[in-house]
Amino acid sequence: MTLLESILTGLDEARRHLGQTLLALAGVVLGTASIVTVLALFGGQAQLTQQYLDEVGGAGTLIAGDAPRSLAPTARELASERLTYRDARYLRARSTTLEALAPGWELNLPYRANGRDFSGQVAGAVPDYARINAIRPMAGRWLSDLDLETRSRVMVMGWKYADSLFDDAASAVGRLVNIGDKQFTVVGVMEREVFRFASWEDNALEYRNERAYIPLSTAFSQFAQTDNLSFMTLKAKPGMVEQAEDEVRALLYARHGVEDFELRPSGSFGGGGESGQFLLLFNYIFLVVGAISLFTGGIVIANILLASVVERVRDFGTRMALGATPGGVFTHVLAEALVVTVLGGIVGLAIGAGLTGTVARVMQLPAAVTPGIATLALGTSVVVGLAAGLYPAVRAGRLSPVEALRYG
Amino acid sequence: MAALIEARGLTKTYRLGQVDVQALRGADVDVARGEFVAIIGPSGSGKSTLMHLLGCLDTPTAGRYVLDGEEVGGLHGKRLAAVRNRKVGFVFQTFNLMPRLSIEENVALPLKYRGGIARRERRARAVAGLEALGLGHRIGHRPEELSGGERQRVAIARALVGGPAILMADEPTGNLDSKAGAEVMRTFEALHAAGNTVILVTHDPNVAARAERTIEMADGRIVA
Numbered sequence: 197m198t199l200l201e202s203i204l205t206g207l208d209e210a211r212r213h214l215g216q217t218l219l220a221l222a223g224v225v226l227g228t229a230s231i232v233t234v235l236a237l238f239g240g241q242a243q244l245t246q247q248y249l250d251e252v253g254g255a256g257t258l259i260a261g262d263a264p265r266s267l268a269p270t271a272r273e274l275a276s277e278r279l280t281y282r283d284a285r286y287l288r289a290r291s292t293t294l295e296a297l298a299p300g301w302e303l304n305l306p307y308r309a310n311g312r313d314f315s316g317q318v319a320g321a322v323p324d325y326a327r328i329n330a331i332r333p334m335a336g337r338w339l340s341d342l343d344l345e346t347r348s349r350v351m352v353m354g355w356k357y358a359d360s361l362f363d364d365a366a367s368a369v370g371r372l373v374n375i376g377d378k379q380f381t382v383v384g385v386m387e388r389e390v391f392r393f394a395s396w397e398d399n400a401l402e403y404r405n406e407r408a409y410i411p412l413s414t415a416f417s418q419f420a421q422t423d424n425l426s427f428m429t430l431k432a433k434p435g436m437v438e439q440a441e442d443e444v445r446a447l448l449y450a451r452h453g454v455e456d457f458e459l460r461p462s463g464s465f466g467g468g469g470e471s472g473q474f475l476l477l478f479n480y481i482f483l484v485v486g487a488i489s490l491f492t493g494g495i496v497i498a499n500i501l502l503a504s505v506v507e508r509v510r511d512f513g514t515r516m517a518l519g520a521t522p523g524g525v526f527t528h529v530l531a532e533a534l535v536v537t538v539l540g541g542i543v544g545l546a547i548g549a550g551l552t553g554t555v556a557r558v559m560q561l562p563a564a565v566t567p568g569i570a571t572l573a574l575g576t577s578v579v580v581g582l583a584a585g586l587y588p589a590v591r592a593g594r595l596s597p598v599e600a601l602r603y604g
Numbered sequence: 605m606a607a608l609i610e611a612r613g614l615t616k617t618y619r620l621g622q623v624d625v626q627a628l629r630g631a632d633v634d635v636a637r638g639e640f641v642a643i644i645g646p647s648g649s650g651k652s653t654l655m656h657l658l659g660c661l662d663t664p665t666a667g668r669y670v671l672d673g674e675e676v677g678g679l680h681g682k683r684l685a686a687v688r689n690r691k692v693g694f695v696f697q698t699f700n701l702m703p704r705l706s707i708e709e710n711v712a713l714p715l716k717y718r719g720g721i722a723r724r725e726r727r728a729r730a731v732a733g734l735e736a737l738g739l740g741h742r743i744g745h746r747p748e749e750l751s752g753g754e755r756q757r758v759a760i761a762r763a764l765v766g767g768p769a770i771l772m773a774d775e776p777t778g779n780l781d782s783k784a785g786a787e788v789m790r791t792f793e794a795l796h797a798a799g800n801t802v803i804l805v806t807h808d809p810n811v812a813a814r815a816e817r818t819i820e821m822a823d824g825r826i827v828a
Contacts, residue, residue: 514696601696
């Protein structure tokens with residue numbers, strides 16, 4: 197029996213049992229469609245998370261900070277100076293696993309500029325901070341090594357501060373801004389940073405627009421009595437995140453004599469927010485519905501095939517009398533099952549792709565049906581077809597010609 | 605003439621639940637090339653079983669069977685299917701045409717199962733076979749559009765298309781009226797006259813009378 201004949205007979209059988217076939221097809225179509233959609237959305241989510249991680253330094257970026265103080269601190273804890281700028285310089289000198297390191301300091305202070313007063317965040321930063329976080333000025337320049345060395349009173353504004361204080365953000369460059377009673381010259385304005393996990397979510401990077409950067413050394417000399425850091429951004433060499441974490445932990449422990457610091461991957465607090473959780477739940481529900489639909493569709497197909505095999509026992513007997521081998525009959529029935537499921541798989545794939553497009557547009561997600569997902573969907577429908585057709589095919593292939601001819 | 609069928613002590617035992625049923629109790633059959641033989645006997649006499657064994661549809665429980673110089677008594681499954689395909693042409697009481705294939709597709713089926721024959725050639729041979737049996741005007745039709753006698757002649761064309769060593773017919777006129785039945789019998793006679801070996805199973809004495817020789821069966825044995 198040739199493949200073509202099997203496919204044609206399969207289609208013919210499908211037509212003869214149109215009602216049942218549609219039912220089975222609906223199962224396979226629904227199942228494939230929901231699995232395709234869910235995988236595409238999963239892919240979109242993963243892509244978003246990756247994008248966010250890249251925005252905050254990429255995978256392999258660690259944030260070090262002070263751990264909360266114990267309620268009853270030990271003598272060692274009290275003796276520790278906590279995370280300092282000196283720690284950062286020590287790590288930079290001793291570490292073999294870090295590619296870059298950016299100590300940071302943050303404090304809310306009163307601003308005065310262009311006749312307006314408000315309170316906002318001041319960030320003490322080093323030149324590497326921009327490199328690790330891949331942020332760029334839209335006008336003017338970023339902080340330089342010279343700024344750091346000379347503790348100059350220069351400032352790089354976040355986009356929102358510059359935009360709300362001056363007529364247009366770029367015109368802030370060259371203007372004077374007071375922090376407390378200290379005057380700073382604006383040398384640059386950062387690009388606006390926007391990242392949304394979903395269209396209705398807040399901008400996850402808005403905090404970067406609502407601050408101004410000054411050299412870390414200036415921050416310490418003007419606004420602090422100590423060189424205590426708020427955090428340190430650590431960028432591990434490629435593929436060395438775990439080693440870097442161990443090494444930094446050991447080096448800091450040696451200096452502090454107590455583990456009064458925390459290390460966590462950058463971006464771990466974000467993760468996608470509430471809507472991310474919501475979407476994830478949604479995805480799992482769809483995945484389960486898809487699996488159940490496919491399973492049901494498979495059972496219905498198996499049933500239809502069994503019925504049609506029983507109906508055609510004498511036909512199979514005749515074919516055997518004419519020279520069809522048991523293997524040929526087996527293949528014939530299996531091919532019929534495959535025709536139905538692959539057809540369902542293709543229709544399901546098309547519907548899933550349409551659904552994904554709609555969801556992606558409405559939710560503004562970067563979800564797309566990739567060739568991998570399409571292959572997986574069609575592969576699944578083939579597997580369902582094989583599973584559904586196997587038993588009927590074995591039954592048909594095992595028929596004895598004599599008994600099959602006598603049947604009915 | 606050379607022996608085409610040489611069967612010795614053919615036995616077939618079926619197991620029905622706890623009971624062994626001996627459908628055939630050691631039959632010796634010889635058929636020469638070009639003979640026209642009728643197997644007769646009442647139902648349950650074992651004549652169908654004998655035909656199934658001679659037609660390689662089934663494997664004997666015991667006995668030797670040489671068909672066209674080939675020992676086939678011990679063959680099963682795929683190899684037996686290949687022997688059936690090459691050496692035996694079957695005609696059934698109920699025609700057994702595939703309802704959704706055209707008559708030339710039906711006739712071409714044995715060639716398809718043989719493998720290695722191009723689609724075009726299969727069709728050409730099927731059409732030639734149908735024309736030889738006076739069915740040229742029916743090409744392109746489905747079996748359901750044909751009369752009973754025409755359907756049986758399509759079945760005969762199908763049985764002959766692969767050039768088998770024997771033509772086997774099981775009650776070929778059982779489902780036909782007397783006129784169509786007579787026509788089908790004339791076809792068998794013509795085929796025999798042209799040199800084909802024909803074995804026919806029937807319980808109709810009038811049909812059996814058309815054969816050169818009859819093998820009469822009763823209780824699983826050849827009695828005459």
